[in-house]
Amino acid sequence: MPEVAAPVPGTTTIAVRGSSPYDVVVGEGLGDRVLPMLGADVRRVAVLFPDGLRALAEPVVAALEGAGLRVLELPLPEGEDAKTATVAVAAWDALGEAGFTRSDAVVTVGGGATTDMGGFIAATWLRGVPVVHVPTTLLGMVDAAVGGKTGMNTAAGKNLVGSFHEPAGVVCDLATLRTLPRDELVSGLGEVVKCGFIADPEILRLVESDPEGAADPASPVLAELVRRSVQVKVDVVVGDLRETAGFAGAGGHPGREALNYGHTMAHAIERAEGYTMRHGEAVAIGMVFVAELARRAGRLDDATVDRHAATLAAVGLPTGYDGADPATLQAAMKVDKKSRGDQLRFVVLDALATPRILAGPAEADLLAADAAMRGGAR
Ligand SMILES: NC(=O)c1ccc[n+]([C@@H]2O[C@H](COP(=O)([O-])OP(=O)(O)OC[C@H]3O[C@@H](n4cnc5c(N)ncnc54)[C@H](O)[C@@H]3O)[C@@H](O)[C@H]2O)c1
Ligand SMILES: O=C(O)C(=O)C[C@@H](O)[C@H](O)[C@H](O)COP(=O)(O)O
Ligand SMILES: [Zn+2]
Numbered sequence: 001m002p003e004v005a006a007p008v009p010g011t012t013t014i015a016v017r018g019s020s021p022y023d024v025v026v027g028e029g030l031g032d033r034v035l036p037m038l039g040a041d042v043r044r045v046a047v048l049f050p051d052g053l054r055a056l057a058e059p060v061v062a063a064l065e066g067a068g069l070r071v072l073e074l075p076l077p078e079g080e081d082a083k084t085a086t087v088a089v090a091a092w093d094a095l096g097e098a099g100f101t102r103s104d105a106v107v108t109v110g111g112g113a114t115t116d117m118g119g120f121i122a123a124t125w126l127r128g129v130p131v132v133h134v135p136t137t138l139l140g141m142v143d144a145a146v147g148g149k150t151g152m153n154t155a156a157g158k159n160l161v162g163s164f165h166e167p168a169g170v171v172c173d174l175a176t177l178r179t180l181p182r183d184e185l186v187s188g189l190g191e192v193v194k195c196g197f198i199a200d201p202e203i204l205r206l207v208e209s210d211p212e213g214a215a216d217p218a219s220p221v222l223a224e225l226v227r228r229s230v231q232v233k234v235d236v237v238v239g240d241l242r243e244t245a246g247f248a249g250a251g252g253h254p255g256r257e258a259l260n261y262g263h264t265m266a267h268a269i270e271r272a273e274g275y276t277m278r279h280g281e282a283v284a285i286g287m288v289f290v291a292e293l294a295r296r297a298g299r300l301d302d303a304t305v306d307r308h309a310a311t312l313a314a315v316g317l318p319t320g321y322d323g324a325d326p327a328t329l330q331a332a333m334k335v336d337k338k339s340r341g342d343q344l345r346f347v348v349l350d351a352l353a354t355p356r357i358l359a360g361p362a363e364a365d366l367l368a369a370d371a372a373m374r375g376g377a378r
Helices: 031-038 053-065 085-098 114-127 138-144 174-179 182-198 201-209 221-240 255-260 263-272 279-296 302-314 326-333 361-373
Strands: 012-016 022-027 044-050 070-076 106-111 131-135 151-155 157-164 169-173 343-353 354-359
Touching: 012 106, 012 221, 022 031, 022 221, 031 131, 031 169, 031 361, 044 053, 044 085, 044 114, 053 070, 053 106, 070 085, 070 114, 070 138, 070 201, 085 114, 085 151, 106 114, 114 131, 114 138, 114 151, 114 157, 131 138, 131 361, 138 182, 138 221, 157 361, 174 221, 182 221, 182 255, 182 279, 182 302, 182 343, 201 221, 221 255, 255 343, 255 354, 263 279, 263 343, 263 361, 279 302, 279 343, 279 361, 326 361
Parallel strands: 022 169, 044 070, 044 106, 106 131, 131 169
Antiparallel strands: 012 022, 151 157, 343 354
């Protein structure tokens, strides 16, 4: 039985109390927290990481080997290049060759692309083996590693193949953010700001009052933003893991779909740009677009709409896009998972922290919001 690690001072544990409960720990120097999360029966672990992040994966590998587990290292391509069927097949082949069984597990070390793909491989191997995520980007910590959405892209679009597979635990070691390039950290702030708009306005206040601290891995402001954003995500997913509440009409709140705020347009832009734009940057633009759409549809007040671009720009996120034409973006949005038949469905705000669904918006409103998006700063 692995020993339970003593709490490190300054470490926060956020319990995810769903049908498969697990903890998200946030703090510094948490390398020893992975082992106890794996469970007592695990004999062998596949550690998946982008090849360029070997230095961050090695201490995790050493800790597992030091505890007597056998480790299979599986390097993945960088970033979005990992989220392909070819990479999934190669990983399944490697697990098969090594004879991985249900007493074995997966650990991911990397950004959201790595946790998405590693989570998908864990979800599909033998119909599901345990996975512990060690996110090393801000975006991975506050969003991708938590909540069990896993997946990859196909030629038709972003995240179109995947599954819900909750992790056995998530270790957010803030020390890993020190090597993260600033642009990647700022990209993660796109999802942080999203959490502020859909659920926790204190996040917006913290970002607006100290945008420098928000982007500084050594700042207590960033640590507080991580804790608050994880809490937002946890609160949403425990109520609607499989994203079905929006259709049950749960008091108008769209359930897990709320976390998709800004993502309908973001995923369309990412696809149009061949996945070269960072996800959090695309989400920032997507939120500006959908706030404008909500204004045009008479759903959201001017001050809250304008706050989107102001807050995002304060941390250096883009607020406009003038690439692919409106028809191309609209066609890409049609394959979004929120669509039903030919009808586009968007998460909009009716007020701050009041996410709701806007189904089948008027074509004139879509075009006006698109035009407004093209006027923003990149
Ligand atoms: N499953 C979900 O709920 C969910 C939520 C949000 C986003 N996502 C997905 O997450 C992905 C984006 O994740 P991301 O923004 O973390 O990007 P990413 O995983 O592509 O990582 C960005 C880059 O940073 C590098 N990197 C990671 N950690 C580092 C570190 N500590 N030091 C130096 N370099 C480091 C990576 O190798 C990569 O090159 C997208 O595919 C998105 O769809 C999933
Ligand atoms: O966890 C969720 O649910 C989210 O929607 C979080 C998003 O930030 C994330 O980008 C997610 O992968 C998008 O989901 P998708 O179902 O539109 O692929
Ligand atoms: Zn996202």
